Amino acid sequence: MRRTTYLAASAAIFAGLLVAAWATHGTGVVRDDPERNIAIPKELTSELQVKVAYDGEDIWFRYRWPVERPAIFNDVLVYNDGKWETRGGEALGSNPEFLTEDRVAMMIDDGSVPLFSRYGGYITIGEGLTTFTGTPETDEERTKYLPSTRTDPDTFDTIRPAGDLEKLRAAGQFIDLWQWRSSRSNPIGLGDDGFVAEERGGDEGTGPYMTNFDKEAGQPKYMFNPDVAGYRALKIDEVISGKVGFNDTYYLAAETAVPFDPTYQWQNGDTIPRRFLRPETGSRADVVQPSAARWRNGFWDVTLRRKMDTGNPLDDKIFRDGGSYDVAFAVFRNASTMRWHYISLPASLGLGEPAQINAKFSEPGKPDWTGPWTDVEVFYPGQVSWPRLTDPKQHPGADRIAQRVPVAYRHTERQLALYGVEVEFSKEIKRQWLWTLGMSVGLIVAFGFSMMMLFRRREEA
Amino acid sequence: MMAGFTTQIRSAVADNEDRNMRQNQFLGRVIRTGSFATAALATGATAALAHSEGGGVKVVLEGADRFSIPPVYHILVVHFPIALWLTAALFIFIRVFSASELAVRLQKAVWPLILLGSLAGFVAYGLGLAIYPWSAITESPLGRNHIMLATWTLTYWTVLGVLGYRYRRFLFDGAQKWVTFVLTLIGTAVVTITGTLGGSLTGTPSLVTKGLGKIGWEVYMTFYLPTWMLVVFGLGAVTIITLGFLGSRARG
Numbered sequence: 001m002r003r004t005t006y007l008a009a010s011a012a013i014f015a016g017l018l019v020a021a022w023a024t025h026g027t028g029v030v031r032d033d034p035e036r037n038i039a040i041p042k043e044l045t046s047e048l049q050v051k052v053a054y055d056g057e058d059i060w061f062r063y064r065w066p067v068e069r070p071a072i073f074n075d076v077l078v079y080n081d082g083k084w085e086t087r088g089g090e091a092l093g094s095n096p097e098f099l100t101e102d103r104v105a106m107m108i109d110d111g112s113v114p115l116f117s118r119y120g121g122y123i124t125i126g127e128g129l130t131t132f133t134g135t136p137e138t139d140e141e142r143t144k145y146l147p148s149t150r151t152d153p154d155t156f157d158t159i160r161p162a163g164d165l166e167k168l169r170a171a172g173q174f175i176d177l178w179q180w181r182s183s184r185s186n187p188i189g190l191g192d193d194g195f196v197a198e199e200r201g202g203d204e205g206t207g208p209y210m211t212n213f214d215k216e217a218g219q220p221k222y223m224f225n226p227d228v229a230g231y232r233a234l235k236i237d238e239v240i241s242g243k244v245g246f247n248d249t250y251y252l253a254a255e256t257a258v259p260f261d262p263t264y265q266w267q268n269g270d271t272i273p274r275r276f277l278r279p280e281t282g283s284r285a286d287v288v289q290p291s292a293a294r295w296r297n298g299f300w301d302v303t304l305r306r307k308m309d310t311g312n313p314l315d316d317k318i319f320r321d322g323g324s325y326d327v328a329f330a331v332f333r334n335a336s337t338m339r340w341h342y343i344s345l346p347a348s349l350g351l352g353e354p355a356q357i358n359a360k361f362s363e364p365g366k367p368d369w370t371g372p373w374t375d376v377e378v379f380y381p382g383q384v385s386w387p388r389l390t391d392p393k394q395h396p397g398a399d400r401i402a403q404r405v406p407v408a409y410r411h412t413e414r415q416l417a418l419y420g421v422e423v424e425f426s427k428e429i430k431r432q433w434l435w436t437l438g439m440s441v442g443l444i445v446a447f448g449f450s451m452m453m454l455f456r457r458r459e460e461a
Numbered sequence: 462m463m464a465g466f467t468t469q470i471r472s473a474v475a476d477n478e479d480r481n482m483r484q485n486q487f488l489g490r491v492i493r494t495g496s497f498a499t500a501a502l503a504t505g506a507t508a509a510l511a512h513s514e515g516g517g518v519k520v521v522l523e524g525a526d527r528f529s530i531p532p533v534y535h536i537l538v539v540h541f542p543i544a545l546w547l548t549a550a551l552f553i554f555i556r557v558f559s560a561s562e563l564a565v566r567l568q569k570a571v572w573p574l575i576l577l578g579s580l581a582g583f584v585a586y587g588l589g590l591a592i593y594p595w596s597a598i599t600e601s602p603l604g605r606n607h608i609m610l611a612t613w614t615l616t617y618w619t620v621l622g623v624l625g626y627r628y629r630r631f632l633f634d635g636a637q638k639w640v641t642f643v644l645t646l647i648g649t650a651v652v653t654i655t656g657t658l659g660g661s662l663t664g665t666p667s668l669v670t671k672g673l674g675k676i677g678w679e680v681y682m683t684f685y686l687p688t689w690m691l692v693v694f695g696l697g698a699v700t701i702i703t704l705g706f707l708g709s710r711a712r713g
Contacts, residue, residue: 003708005711006707024686024690025685393594422602429683432683432686435688446699446702451705453705455624
């Protein structure tokens with residue numbers, strides 16, 4: 001063969017390898033790994049639309065987000081060979097049986113919580129929270145918390161003394177947390193009023209649901225009222241397939257339930273919701289819905305209402321006409337819960353003041369929805385913790401955080417979603433990257449060496 | 462005869478004066494260019510120093526390395542290799558498509574430009590690595606990608622420079638001309654991508670960043686190859702070297 005043939009062959013192999021590298025890069029590492037609590041959502045970003053109205057007495061938040069199939073059940077009890085078994089509720093990623101409810105949550109601050117306006121919910125993510133890779137499963141949930149509530153902000157177990165926590169709370173160092181749940185609050189037109197401070201918890205009072213299971217008897221406490229529903233229980237196949245819908249009696253509450261009848265001839269597959277819905281009490285009852293929301297045409301459209309001043313300043317952020325606030329949202333869709341949600345970056349909210357979300361002043365009791373929606377991009381956050389973000393050895397932008405540069409200035413939502421996924425495979429990707437770096441440099445040098453051998457001066461020919 | 466000799470001497474003296482004048486003009490141009498470049502560098506360095514001071518409240522970050530070099534120096538220096546390599550690329554492209562006297566003259570500057578670029582590139586690379594702790598920058602997908610592309614760029618252009626030094630005008634002989642052309646195209650692409658990733662890293666992504674996403678590489682995710690592809694790379698490298706050895710003994 002002539003030398004030019006060797007030259008062409010070398011160049012073709014080099015070019016071919018470059019093309020192949022382009023086509024195959026980024027594969028072979030990122031995959032679901034149940035053993036490490038890793039499940040990557042198919043979509044990394046999604047949308048949420050928000051409108052806000054207020055009349056001086058009440059404030060309304062309206063949320064609209066796309067959901068292909070609504071999940072109107074959370075955990076259920078299924079009869080199987082004489083036993084009532086729990087199905088659904090918590091799930092690793094998306095629940096294939098759609099037994100994990102849809103949700104929307106909103107964090108609110110009035111400027112009292114340091115850095116919330118710049119970094120939103122990221123500041124509440126400590127190291128080793130429940131469902132994080134490597135966190136052991138315990139009965140006690142390791143929830144979100146504010147860094148100021150710990151003597152060492154990076155360590156979950158270093159909670160400050162009660163006196164310090166009370167002082168922080170009085171100074172407004174807590175985040176107001178509103179939630180709406182498609183199964184555990186929506187059917188009876190309620191929201192849920194909570195907080196994030198030393199933990200994520202509910203305000204004083206009782207929440208909108210209780211567990212419908214008698215542990216000692218090993219059976220539900222309530223069943224459907226056959227006079228109202230036409231049945232005592234649903235069928236699990238119909239629940240999972242989505243055949244049971246809004247027009248059926250699908251939740252247990254005072255008006256739809258009666259005490260459980262253990263003497264009834266229960267059949268395999270009989271299904272009863274594991275939650276009994278009830279009116280809330282105390283400060284926890286502040287967030288309600290004007291009416292139960294419904295899923296229509298591929299969207300949930302949910303409205304939550306609260307008094308602007310609830311009279312509970314240690315539990316709630318008080319809204320005032322002319323005030324500016326910071327909000328951040330989380331959307332749970334595709335039957336996902338825990339950290340498999342889509343979050344937003346913080347956004348400003350103005351009540352008569354210019355902001356990213358402008359609340360519309362309305363006539364008393366009549367929220368004015370005539371204005372445009374504010375589009376909020378939401379994204380899968382992965383397992384990015386605040387200790388990681390503020391550690392200069394783990395995050396090149398830690399110095400920017402120390403300088404209080406807002407996250408939105410440096411990162412887009414899509415970027416953060418991609419980073420969130422990468423962090424879940426940080427070690428594996430870094431190792432593979434180092435190998436790629438070494439092998440690719442080797443290939444370039446090899447090609448250069450080959451060209452050195454194959455090129456020719458005319459007089460050498 | 463005598464008159465002819467005198468004329469020759471006069472002519473030689475005139476030539477000499479012309480040459481001296483040209484040399485003086487050249488020297489003047491060199492001094493002016495050098496002075497301008499030095500002034501520009503000094504201005505840039507002063508600006509860099511001013512920017513590196515930051516503003517407002519000084520922040521001491523716990524856990525940060527005691528020694529680090531502000532990014533501005535890397536940003537300042539990195540433009541030297543970029544300018545030198547891209548100028549070399551321009552000269553190569555001109556020479557590939559033209560055999561004019563100008564093109565041939567420009568061709569002579571190719572390897573010095575590339576190797577000067579590599580020299581500046583090594584300095585810029587070192588300054589870049591001194592900005593962040595290695596553990597931090599290699600946790601960032603964009604940081605990893607920037608390091609990867611910078612390494613490729615530096616290696617690639619250095620290889621091209623050595624090839625240029627070894628073969629000089631013969632780079633443009635026959636089929637070699639087109640290999641040189643393609644190699645330079647790739648070199649231009651990698652230096653452009655490295656630069657745009659650097660821009661993205663400092664918070665100023667360009668259309669090139671978005672463009673890369675459209676043709677298959679989301680730069681906010683680490684560029685890495687699956688293990689089987691790494692093996693193929695290794696085999697490919699061995700094959701290419703083998704072809705080099707075999708081909709060096711072949712005719713034509």
